[in-house]
Amino acid sequence: MKIVLQHLTKKFPARGPVRGRKNREDVIAVNDFDFEIPDGKLIGLLGPSGCGKSTALNLICGLLKPTEGKIFFGEDDVTGLPPENRGVGMVFQNYALYPHLTVEKNIQFPLENLKGADKLSKEEMSKRVLEAAKLVQIDHLLERKPNELSGGQQQRVAIARALVKLPRVLLLDEPLSNLDARLRLQTREEIRRIQQETQITTIFVTHDQDEAMSISDMIVVMKDGIVQQIGKPQNVYDDPVNLFVAKFLGTPPINVFSGEVKNEQLYIGSEAVLSTPGVSDQPVHVGIRPEGFILKEDGPLSCDLVRLEVMGRDVSIVSTHEQSQNVTIRSIIDADEGKSLPTGKVHFGLKPAKVFLFCTDTEERIRF
Secondary structure, three states, rough: OOOOEEEEEEEEEEOOOOOOOOOOOOOEEEEEEEEEOOOEEEEEEOOOOOHHHHHHHHHHHHHOOOOOEEEEOOOOEEEOOOHHHOOOEEOOOOOOOOOOOOOOHHHHHHOOOOOOOHHOOOHHHHHHHHHHHHHHHHHHHHHOHHHHOHHHHHHHHHHHHHOOOOOOOEEEOOOOOOHHHHHHHHHHHHHHHHHHHOOEEEEEEEOOOHHHHHHEEEEEEEEEOOEEEEEOOHHHHHHOOOOHHHHHOOOOOOOOEEEEEEOOEEEOOOOOEEEEOOOOOOOEEEEEEEEEEEEEOOOOEEEEEEEEEEOOOEEEEEOOOOOOOOOOEEEEEEEHOOOOOOOEEEEEEEOHEEEEEEEOOOOEEEOO
């Protein structure tokens, strides 16, 4: 089931005057969303807290009404439909399980509210519950209560409850935020497996870029209610459209320097570090991915070494530079290269594909 959002906007009214101002402006939580989510894909809605991603999810499921725009499931306009008529399965951050019911009864609960032609017999409900439980691998826990389960198991119950209605669309709102690091990794892999097995169009909301990039077919990067970039995770990482996207994606984060282009050469401080054909003379923000540094004795970029951080097969060189906008610079190199690292100054060459230039005024990408 493809989902089409046409100029979708949500404004929340101001809550009262602010001292010193006559009027307070409305808050635009979602601003002119206009894109298509392909059938059977897992899409990651990604952005910092307050960027509007949960609001977008609530618009899609029907918990909120849009101020402007339309929502289509396939060819059906669902903009005015209530949530229960949209065929949506929703998984929330806090699981929202009924503590007094068994796992089986928690999963079965949505089926008991079906009416008319959709109403199921007890045998049909039991069959559906067992199928959903097997899909998320908790069929051996059906008689337990939620307080007898781990956090990861509770999350699986919530997913099974969302799937038991055979929804057209599955929506996941920060579903892993209450889990520890190891369970997050396991559960996100399970979500990907379940989505691929069911082929349900799924929207996964998270502020964790590692989660979104690891399991999504496409990601939608948001800031202040506005879509910044849409694409395959690796493509967005390799080809960010602006400084915000470049800084938001990547672990360790991108290194940003203040630089200048002169005579088609990029300067960081007094050092000419890269050729920039076709770029006019101007000050720029320079983004360099951690893997974009080449350890080189006569490299054009010199930094002050702080320390080495050994990470198994790789070494992170932590250094500083007077033009760096980060507190420290992190450069990822092979562990074997790090064994002969000199003290004091460290010199780097740069991989052009891992270096991005951005306008200092608009922060938009400058291509070269």
